[in-house]
Amino acid sequence: MSKGKTPDKPVVALIAGPTASGKSDLAVRLALALREAGKDAVVINADSAQVYADLAIVSARPTDAEMRGVPHRLFGVWSGEEGCSAAKWAAQARREIAEAHAAGIVPILVGGTGLYIRTLLDGISPMPEIDPAVREAVRALPVDQAYAALQAEDAPRAAMLAPADSQRIARALEVVRSTGRPLASWQQQRIGGIGDAIELVPLVLLPDREALYARCDARFAAMLESGALEEVAALLARHIDPAMPVMRAIGVPDITAYLRGECPLDEAIARGQQATRNYAKRQLTWLRHQLPQEWPRTAPENVELRSQFEILFSK
Incomplete structure (x- = not known):
């Protein structure tokens, strides 16, 4: 769709980026800019770690202060014992998007979990019941x-x-x-995708890799100072199945090793930082090569909201 043209379908914004890229802050800034233009918006999480109530610190889930009064959905809504799959998340995201559209609110998806994003847009294979x-x-x-x-x-x-x-x-x-x-x-079959029913306005954030790695390291260290050790200790006290996604989230295995006396704290920090950098690298590769090439890509520092999301501000 050409810039400035009024969309024929309900609009959904998408800000996709790797961990520590500032995508959540950008989503809030977009929502606030839309508010100034007379439009309400809601931020909908598309990050597989931030869905868990148990991982506020380790997943770097936005705090109330960082949300700046903008409604946020699907952050911290799943229990670690329950687990969240791409199919479960997509079903909830579809409902949140439909409710936003019914209320005249712009949904802004934000996250870096590729499987979640593609499941929502393209649908999922209908897996059969097994005898x-x-x-x-x-x-x-x-x-x-x-x-x-x-x-x-x-x-x-x-x-x-x-x-x-x-x-x-x-x-x-x-x-x-x-x-x-x-x-x-x-x-080969796909059901439940909303890609054809909406006008998607995507933006893919591709930070400089070395700067991103530095932010990953700094963020992991900040997590420990903010209570990550206590958060993981609380998880372990609940005896959640180690195979559950919440127990395998980035950083959790490394902090667990320290809490169990299997390694010193400095080694746990180094492991957690390396795991975070590895994850960010995989996300960058996916964002560059697995998303449609026509989707705009830019460095976070180069984003100009009204230009990148012009269609959202049209009357």
Whole structure:
């Protein structure tokens, strides 16, 4: 759509960027600029760590002061015991967006979790129900036998997997045996995406890598000073399953190692900073190559709100 043209569909803004890129602050600034122009806006979280009530500090969730009176949704709404998947988040995000549009409010999505963003826009594959008897039989097979069976029943999928990847082998085998269709045929379908029903106004933030890494390091150190150790200790006291996403969030395993006496604090800090930098690097790669190339990309310091989001300010 040309700049300044009034959209024919409900508008959704999207600010996507890596961790520590300032995207949340930019979303608030956009909402405040829209308020000055006579339009209300709401910021909707699209970060897989910031959805958890248990990770206010470790996930760098915006504080009340940082929200500056702008309504925020889907921040800190899931319990760590429950867990949040891309499908669960997308369903909630669709409802929040629909409610905002019904009230004449501009939704501003902000985050760096690519799977969440693509699931919301493109939809998700309708995964089939698996016959419990089939699942039990498949899961009882030694991995070498399961892999041989998958080679016979779904050769293309078997060729994509390592022979020792027991979890993915079992999943593919139970799907083809339970439904008569290979996993790929289910994955080719997409349901629930809103991309065609909205006018998306995206902006992708691509900071200088070295400056971003420095901000990652500084932010992790600041988290520890702000109570990250106590936050993770509270998580551990609840005996949440270590496989749950909240226990695998960036920084949590490293702080856990320190709290359990497995490493000194300086080593935990170094590990956590490295993990944060690695995550930011993966996000940058995804943002550069996996999002549509026509989406605008810029460094955070070069954003001019009314120019980048001109369509939002049109009457």
